[in-house]
Amino acid sequence: MSEVREKAALAKKAAQAMNRMTTEQKNEALLLMADALVTNSASIIEANARDLERGRAGGTPASMLDRLALNDQRIEAIAQGLREIVELPDPTGRIIEEATRPNGIVIRKLSVPIGVIGIVYEARPNVTVDAAGLCLKTGNSVVLRGGSAALESNRRIIEVMHEALSRSALPPEALQLIESSDRSSVDEMLKLNGLLDVIIPRGGRSLIQNVVQNATVPVIETGEGVCHTYVDDEADPAMAEAIAINAKVQRPSVCNSMETLLVHERFAGAHLAALAARLQELGVELRGCAKSRTLVPGMGEAAETDWGTEYNDLILSVKVVSGLDEALDHIRLYGTSHSECIVTGNTERAERFLAEIDAAAVYHNASTRFTDGFEFGYGAEIGISTQKLHARGPMGLPALTSTKFIIHGNGQIRG
Amino acid sequence: MSEVREKAALAKKAAQAMNRMTTEQKNEALLLMADALVTNSASIIEANARDLERGRAGGTPASMLDRLALNDQRIEAIAQGLREIVELPDPTGRIIEEATRPNGIVIRKLSVPIGVIGIVYEARPNVTVDAAGLCLKTGNSVVLRGGSAALESNRRIIEVMHEALSRSALPPEALQLIESSDRSSVDEMLKLNGLLDVIIPRGGRSLIQNVVQNATVPVIETGEGVCHTYVDDEADPAMAEAIAINAKVQRPSVCNSMETLLVHERFAGAHLAALAARLQELGVELRGCAKSRTLVPGMGEAAETDWGTEYNDLILSVKVVSGLDEALDHIRLYGTSHSECIVTGNTERAERFLAEIDAAAVYHNASTRFTDGFEFGYGAEIGISTQKLHARGPMGLPALTSTKFIIHGNGQIRG
Structure with missing residues (x-):
């Protein structure tokens, strides 16, 4: 035997x-x-x-x-x-x-x-x-x-x-x-x-x-996490920055960290350059879509494969979207149903996001990094089921x- | 596509x-x-x-x-x-x-x-x-x-x-x-x-x-059920007969019907011949171990493969066992973890059976035929998970x- x-x-x-x-x-x-x-x-x-x-x-x-x-x-x-x-x-x-x-x-x-x-x-x-x-x-x-x-x-x-x-x-x-x-x-x-x-x-x-x-x-x-944060045009800029930075930088090697930042085009026009600069200061390599690259000179280019990649590293793909619908479509296509977040002051859009995104954990105005047995109050975990x-x-x-x-x-x- | x-x-x-x-x-x-x-x-x-x-x-x-x-x-x-x-x-x-x-x-x-x-x-x-x-x-x-x-x-x-x-x-x-x-x-x-x-x-x-x-x-x-009924020596004979007949005969084609009857040797000595005769009257073909065949002349012989077979038909394998331990061992070896029953007046043995048998449903003094969404009060079922x-x-x-x-x-x- x-x-x-x-x-x-x-x-x-x-x-x-x-x-x-x-x-x-x-x-x-x-x-x-x-x-x-x-x-x-x-x-x-x-x-x-x-x-x-x-x-x-x-x-x-x-x-x-x-x-x-x-x-x-x-x-x-x-x-x-x-x-x-x-x-x-x-x-x-x-x-x-x-x-x-x-x-x-x-x-x-x-x-x-x-x-x-x-x-x-x-x-x-x-x-x-x-x-x-x-x-x-x-x-x-x-x-x-x-x-x-x-x-x-x-x-x-x-x-x-x-x-x-x-x-x-x-x-x-x-x-x-x-x-x-x-x-x-x-x-x-x-x-x-x-x-x-x-x-x-x-x-x-x-x-x-x-x-x-x-x-x-x-x-x-268990485990694979291509997690997104969608920053709506009705997001508070300071909150959006804090959540995006935490989700990417606090512990990039784990599955609940952010891999792709989706930004509403109006928010991007006003705030993406500053947010990108903060992320870069913290050592994050950015790989953006064409629109985001016009707003952030010097940002690297995202290839099609970037959108489905769990970097587990200080790398972030960035995409400017026309609004909630495009964000939902993107997440449905590339997400791994782990943890997804919307940052917005608009309750109706938040509720749509929470209802329509099919993932283990969906967040409104909080970092995806909370998907964790201890943070949820359950204690040690054997893994995170996807x-x-x-x-x-x-x-x-x-x-x-x-x-x-x-x-x-x-x-x-x-x- | x-x-x-x-x-x-x-x-x-x-x-x-x-x-x-x-x-x-x-x-x-x-x-x-x-x-x-x-x-x-x-x-x-x-x-x-x-x-x-x-x-x-x-x-x-x-x-x-x-x-x-x-x-x-x-x-x-x-x-x-x-x-x-x-x-x-x-x-x-x-x-x-x-x-x-x-x-x-x-x-x-x-x-x-x-x-x-x-x-x-x-x-x-x-x-x-x-x-x-x-x-x-x-x-x-x-x-x-x-x-x-x-x-x-x-x-x-x-x-x-x-x-x-x-x-x-x-x-x-x-x-x-x-x-x-x-x-x-x-x-x-x-x-x-x-x-x-x-x-x-x-x-x-x-x-x-x-x-x-x-x-x-x-x-x-879902579904495969090699279900056993174990009749202990402290079983009420009339109850044991009623449960065994119901579990085998009432609807033999379904997964929660009995495929193997295990009988304590003392119960078998006193009651197996009568129980076997009743089952045969109801059209059940019996396939027994050596001991049961000495007690029921004319009973067919069970091959090794019978013990693991879900007949879904009016066929029943019968084995005389020395007691609860042999019954537990037999069920562990041949059961499909669907529904298992003990018939006994001895509470301690019943509790051991219920605790030690690893199956979706374990019964004390009731027919295995009850493993069903409607019988459990849940309504229609998509299947029975094993x-x-x-x-x-x-x-x-x-x-x-x-x-x-x-x-x-x-x-x-x-x-």
């Missing part, structure tokens, strides 16, 4: 026991895991150093090495993340609906763990802990397949967490790491119907698209549950 | 307008559709007769011809189904959550239509109307691809419904029928990410598995909705 199938089968068997764990037992296990990570940080950093060395020797880009790197402070933050999950309410074991039918059967709809969750992600050891914590807290087993560049770090982290679980009520087999660095191990996970109940990809576009295109196991698509089934937007603990109908009778049969 | 892509694109465009329709407008359209079907029943029956003739000439089995056949009474029942959907509450447009965050942004989670729903189904013209009604009532567009043996019937039914929609506020383009009888039209639908938001297969195992195995669009898996994401068990109107976060601010940016 392959490593993937064997570990998934162990996870599925453990899911039976996980289903019976109390909130207290799950929380205790998470706290033991958090403490163990801190206690064993030296050996984790040692393993991480080997990954980093291999990465440097192989020419891994500095930004990837940075996301891979661990130190005492980062491990403490990761452990703290687990402790924060402990504080969140347990979404399982709740009776969501209850009804006694005319024939006397009592039907209860109960929230339950999903079962076995597969996570496919990049070389980010923090995701290993974070995903484990979220899945175990919700009573699920989890099969992790992280980027092979983090294998030594992940292996040591899992050892430490397994040891902690062995001192808890939870079955350590509920936590599985696929160690094969072969891409075929991912392909095998994607087809494990019957053993995995869902696969959640976390990473960049190519990782996510590989999962979406090839999985037969149900997938929750699909419409099961969960949409920031996915907190409830997104890791399913339901089950439990029916009590006293001999009822159907007539 | 292919027929599939062209019609899906029209459906997607119409989904924008559908999203704005009021409950009253949607209900009015459904009532117009219902009336039009009755008014035009002669021409529908004429088209159906051509399908039936072609089917008979091609050697289609009688059971399939029966499900394909329409007459005045059936068309009236189908129209009545639409009128019943009108009576159901509209699940869209509800504010599910609302919170004002410390920074003053107001976040509302709103229930919204999914968008465009693809339905792949067999040669059953009633599903054409039923699926159209459920999808339009929830503000969705729908792309239907029914079995080609019903093409003439479906084409005429869609014409009639389109004509009715053209007299309503709803865009007729929200309702699309794929007419190509080529299997490649199904394959094309399964990969239409970006145009279809979900595909729901309705039909037998091979149809469902084709969709699950090949779709890149999210799927809601997966754990998005919806599980009978899927009523709420299963055809998604959510959307709407955020109002007054200039908030993220710090």
Whole structure:
């Protein structure tokens, strides 16, 4: 039996026991895991150093090495993340609906763990802990397949967490790491119907698209965000500038940052030059349509491919539009249904935008950067869903549950 | 552009307008559709007769011809189904959550239509109307691809419904029928990410598995039911007999009927012969394990493949087990997570069964035949989900909705 199938089968068997764990037992296990990570940080950093060395020797880009790197402070933050999950309410074991039918059967709809969750992600050891914590807290087993560049770090982290679980009520087999660095191990996970109940990809576009295109196991698509801010001609100029700058500059590498600025032609005539200058001062490279380039001399030219690109960087495409309708059409064509914003003082137009744009989160006069589990008050998230089934937007603990109908009778049969 | 892509694109465009329709407008359209079907029943029956003739000439089995056949009474029942959907509450447009965050942004989670729903189904013209009604009532567009043996019937039914929609506020383009009888039209639908938001297969195992195995669009898996009834040694014999007979005999062709009877060895010793005789009197063919065959002379022998078979017929596999644990193990191995039942007077064992069996519906002392939208009080259903994401068990109107976060601010940016 392959490593993937064997570990998934162990996870599925453990899911039976996980289903019976109390909130207290799950929380205790998470706290033991958090403490163990801190206690064993030296050996984790040692393993991480080997990954980093291999990465440097192989020419891994500095930004990837940075996301891979661990130190005492980062491990403490990761452990703290687990402790924060402990504080969140347990979404399982709740009776969501209850009804006694005319024939006397009592039907209860109960929230339950999903079962076995597969996570496919990049070389980010923090995701290993974070995903484990979220899945175990919700009573699920989890099969992790992280980027092979983090294998030594992940292996040591899992050892430490397994040891902690062995001192808890939870079955350590509920936590599985696929160690094969072969891409075929991912392909095998994607087809494990019957053993995995869902696969959640976390990473960049190519990782996510590989999962979406090839999985037969149900997938929750996450993350890709070509987010727009539309500045209407009735926008307050200072507010528009603050929101546009925040959405682009505050953390450009994440999915809820702005990639395209759409500007009403009247607003553009009066304010685009100043706004562009502010963005450029902050290091943003601008790529504009023909109209915006006549208003902002020296602005680069946007190619057709720019409109669909998630830069995740200090680059912004800029388009002048004739009004709300053109903005709506543009977003429908190029948006990824993640987060979209209108800045306007005109309530009617705002309501049209909010109603007609089909996205996980639509904003009136606030930065798209708020699409985040913590900002929404849900706590840690396993990802941001950009699909419409099961969960949409920031996915907190409830997104890791399913339901089950439990029916009590006293001999009822159907007539 | 292919027929599939062209019609899906029209459906997607119409989904924008559908999203704005009021409950009253949607209900009015459904009532117009219902009336039009009755008014035009002669021409529908004429088209159906051509399908039936072609089917008979091609050697289609009688059971399939029966499900394909329409007459005045059936068309009236189908129209009545639409009128019943009108009576159901509209699940869209509800504010599910609302919170004002410390920074003053107001976040509302709103229930919204999914968008465009693809339905792949067999040669059953009633599903054409039923699926159209459920999808339009929830503000969705729908792309239907029914079995080609019903093409003439479906084409005429869609014409009639389109004509009715053209007299309503709803865009007729929200309702699309794929007419190509080529299997490649199904394959094309399964990969239409970006145009279809979900595909729901309705039909037998091979149809469902084709969709699950090949779709890149999210799927809601429905229907396959290898359902068990476990009769414990503390079961009331009369209740056990009534439930077992109802679960097998009342309507054997449907997914929530029983396929395997598991019997505690003590109950079997005292009562299996009598229960088997009753089932045989009712025309049920029994296929038993070795132990059950020693207790019921003349019972046929179950092959290994019987345990995983959904007969959908008056056939039942029978296994004597040593107790609850063996029953749980058997169900875990062969069940399809649809509906499972324990008959027992022992509360503790019942609670263990209900907690440990991982299925959409678990029953204590009631027939599995109750897993049904109407029986649960939800009204018409688009199918019974056997997966754990998005919806599980009978899927009523709420299963055809998604959510959307709407955020109002007054200039908030993220710090």
